[in-house]
Amino acid sequence: MSGCSFPAPRAEHLLTPAAAGHDAPVAIFGWFVLGLVFLDELLAMAAFGVWGWQHDPRWLLVWLLPLAAMTAWFLFASPKAPYGSGVVRPAAKVVVFGLATWAWYDAGHPAWAWTFLGFSVVVNALALLPSIRVLADPE
DSSP states (O other): OOSOOOOOOOHHHHTOGGGTTSOHHHHHHHHHHHHHHHHHHHHHHHHHHHHHHTSSSHHHHHHHHHHHHHHHIIIIISTTOTTOOTTHHHHHHHHHHHHHHHHHHHTTOHHHHHHHHHHHHHHHHHHTSHHHHHHHOOO
16 A cells, blocks of 8 residues: 555444444444434335336336435435425425335335334334434534
């Protein structure tokens, strides 16, 4: 290498500066929950793709609906959403996850719809715990 050296990572860097004051098991659980929240968001996008595949013109809807949902998520529901202040962020999440649940159901997958709805409620409720919120939004 050309003389570049990187400092060895310390355990507290893996947990983020905001989480360094927390117990390691709490931070690990928090990151696990945040991973499940991300999985939940991916499942929502998959629901829109599945629904789009079953309706004409499928070649357009199969990618357009997930893209529209991702754009709405980016603008209104993500942690750094430019328009996600106050009541807008939770409302956008309810709309996206509600429509995704409906998409699973309408696509002929009612068990997936109910499972997705329950999973979404549980992981997003856990993500609201103060010890987990500090990991996602350290500001």
